[in-house]
Amino acid sequence: MSDGVMIVGEVVDGGLHPTVRQLVNAAGQIGESSEVTLCLAVDGAFDGGCLEGIGVGKVVLLEHPDAGSDGIGGVYSLLTELVCEVVGRLEPTVVLVGKTDAGSVVSARLAARMGAGLASDCIDLALNSHGRVAVTRPVHGGSALAVYEFAGEGLQVVSVRPGAFEVAQSVAGTPDVERIDMSSVSASGAVPVLVETVVEESEGVPLEQADVVVSGGRGLGGPEPFDQLRELCGLLGAALGASRAACDAGWVDHNHQVGLTGKSISPTTYITVGISGASQHMAGCSSARNIVAIDKDREANIFSHARYGVVGDWAKVLPAFTAAVAELE
Numbered sequence: 242m243s244d245g246v247m248i249v250g251e252v253v254d255g256g257l258h259p260t261v262r263q264l265v266n267a268a269g270q271i272g273e274s275s276e277v278t279l280c281l282a283v284d285g286a287f288d289g290g291c292l293e294g295i296g297v298g299k300v301v302l303l304e305h306p307d308a309g310s311d312g313i314g315g316v317y318s319l320l321t322e323l324v325c326e327v328v329g330r331l332e333p334t335v336v337l338v339g340k341t342d343a344g345s346v347v348s349a350r351l352a353a354r355m356g357a358g359l360a361s362d363c364i365d366l367a368l369n370s371h372g373r374v375a376v377t378r379p380v381h382g383g384s385a386l387a388v389y390e391f392a393g394e395g396l397q398v399v400s401v402r403p404g405a406f407e408v409a410q411s412v413a414g415t416p417d418v419e420r421i422d423m424s425s426v427s428a429s430g431a432v433p434v435l436v437e438t439v440v441e442e443s444e445g446v447p448l449e450q451a452d453v454v455v456s457g458g459r460g461l462g463g464p465e466p467f468d469q470l471r472e473l474c475g476l477l478g479a480a481l482g483a484s485r486a487a488c489d490a491g492w493v494d495h496n497h498q499v500g501l502t503g504k505s506i507s508p509t510t511y512i513t514v515g516i517s518g519a520s521q522h523m524a525g526c527s528s529a530r531n532i533v534a535i536d537k538d539r540e541a542n543i544f545s546h547a548r549y550g551v552v553g554d555w556a557k558v559l560p561a562f563t564a565a566v567a568e569l570e
């Protein structure tokens with residue numbers, strides 16, 4: 242088996258899925274960028290313009306006429322075949338996949354086919370003293386983090402939680418690109434067919450890509466205060482988030498939920514208002530660089546994670562904070 246880390250990336254509407262640049266960062270934890278190969282299943286329409294500055298040693302384009310259609314996005318049977326084929330050819334030591342819908346299916350099928358180990362939903366990666374991958378993943382409903390290491394010598398397949406790593410910055414130059422004609426590969430067995438795709442509606446900046454997120458929790462007491470959070474979001478160019486308690490109460494849609502059973506985010510600044518900082522919430526924002534918390538309970542767990550904290554009633558603190566931000570505009 243040769244050395245090297247392979248990223249299985251996804252292409253959406255001719256561009257890179259947001260997880261791809263996060264996976265590039267994740268790969269940097271366990272290998273030199275020059276040893277990293279990014280594989281993408283593409284059809285003839287893919288022009289490769291989005292690959293500039295991607296920061297990997299090599300890109301392999303798995304060309305298949307159906308790669309751009311719903312047939313690949315929906316059920317992943319063809320994508321699995323393409324990935325298994327290229328892994329067999331390139332023999333990487335580690336395959337990194339985003340834990341998206343497609344990535345969850347493909348990583349599990351790849352590991353089963355190759356007799357490889359699979360670590361899923363990982364939020365951190367490192368190499369152990371034997372050069373094998375050690376992963377960190379939330380366990381027990383997000384109330385603890387566990388570190389696992391791959392034993393033995395075989396292929397290591399790792400799915401990475403979207404949002405767990407920051408998006409890699411662009412670097413100078415374009416990587417070597419190899420195109421492999423995969424048109425002879427077909428999905429085998431009973432292939433399910435994608436019937437419909439429902440695009441999730443979201444207001445404002447998408448949570449997973451936002452540099453600033455403002456989230457509200459049960460402490461807001463109802464849906465109306467979320468309008469004040471939206472106002473602050475508008476001033477900061479931020480995305481609106483929420484705790485599960487606020488979403489379960491119907492104050493804000495579940496697609497705003499941050500946490501173990503919601504979305505993982507990695508903004509530079511995360512502002513929480515009336516959120517206690519339960520472990521399941523923190524599981525979704527552990528890679529936020531700076532947490533700013535507003536809560537009336539000085540013992541709230543959120544303050545043990547926050548860089549800046551204000552102990553007080555949000556109804557007094559938030560308008561003053563928003564007014565101060567507005568003055569800076």
Ligand SMILES: Cc1cc2nc3c(=O)[nH]c(=O)nc-3n(C[C@H](O)[C@H](O)[C@H](O)COP(=O)(O)OP(=O)(O)OC[C@H]3O[C@@H](n4cnc5c(N)ncnc54)[C@H](O)[C@@H]3O)c2cc1C
Nearest residue numbers: 458459460484485486500501502503515517522537538555
């Ligand atoms: C399997 C599982 C998965 C879960 N997944 C998630 C998840 O993905 N995301 C998630 O968020 N939770 C999740 N939870 C729920 C989680 O355990 C907490 O119950 C939830 O995060 C609490 O939300 P909260 O912080 O808004 O509410 P609370 O814990 O009730 O905190 C409210 C906070 O508001 C403060 N407050 C009250 N009034 C004011 C005021 N006037 N001014 C300022 N502060 C005030 C309080 O002091 C308190 O700190 C999960 C739970 C389980 C069991």
